[in-house]
């Protein structure tokens with residue numbers, strides 16, 4: 001068995017133990033996104049999460065934030081940005097997440113992967129990587145393109161010990177929906193898992209996908225990882241242009257920690273609650289856990305949905321409007337543990 005396969009099985013086992021812990025107790029964060037650097041080398045047309053000049057957050061400050069996430073009982077820390085590969089001490093950051101016993105993930109645009117860099121990430125203990133690829137040929141909206149990144153993907157396929165997921169995108173002004181299928185097929189060919197995101201139009205309104213987009217969406221989903229398809233059933237509503245009824249646990253089970261060390265609901269709702277992580281208490285956690293988020297029905301953030309599934313069956317939120325009690329405990333367990 002190859003190194004990556006072995007590591008992947010180990011990661012799955014650790015995930016399973018974290019998931020059972022998460023089902024048993026709702027009082028710790030499952031996933032935190034940590035931003036060590038706002039700066040990015042690209043400028044995607046739809047993105048509001050980058051700048052071109054900010055400095056990396058110093059290593060000791062980041063380590064302090066990781067320590068606090070560990071004290072809160074966080075299971076997974078995913079480093080995001082901007083482009084986190086631009087942080088000069090990324091390896092030490094990853095190592096520190098592992099030292100504190102948490103799963104270490106990375107979201108990157110893929111531009112900086114070289115064989116040497118990949119080997120260093122292996123050594124640091126990175127466990128999974130996600131790269132989103134928007135199109136096949138670069139255009140004025142996005143240069144996260146298969147044509148540009150294919151060489152990097154081949155390096156990753158050859159050298160990486162960590163799990164790699166390639167996410168493609170449908171809807172929201174992506175010009176050529178066929179591209180998602182091309183990207184997903186290439187990902188599978190290289191031995192990666194693949195997921196597909198459904199995005200809104202630029203004005204954020206919910207519109208159903210066209211028939212062609214829907215058919216490609218179904219095909220890409222089939223190619224992809226079954227776990228993700230199960231965890232992303234909200235996408236079927238979004239694809240139909242329908243609002244989805246779920247409980248977003250941002251600020252509690254999911255934390256977004258920005259470069260200034262503040263906790264926000266997510267990248268798209270910065271400012272709420274906007275409390276420094278170092279001062280974050282279980283009181284804050286409990287308040288946000290039971291706060292209904294007004295943005296939930298049209299939200300497309302996949303990882304926050306997945307975290308939401310862990311608690312969908314319990315603890316209704318204090319709602320200005322009525323929410324229907326969503327799933328049963330049994331639905332939840334089978335969704336999360338991937339058994340029907």
Ligand code: SF4
Pocket residue numbers: 040041042043044047048049050081082083109144
């Ligand atoms: S690569 Fe990522 S962070 Fe950078 S501009 Fe594009 S979407 Fe934003």
Ligand code: SF4
Pocket residue numbers: 248249250265266267268269293294295296297299300301304
């Ligand atoms: S519903 Fe979506 S957009 Fe709103 S806070 Fe939760 S994750 Fe963020």
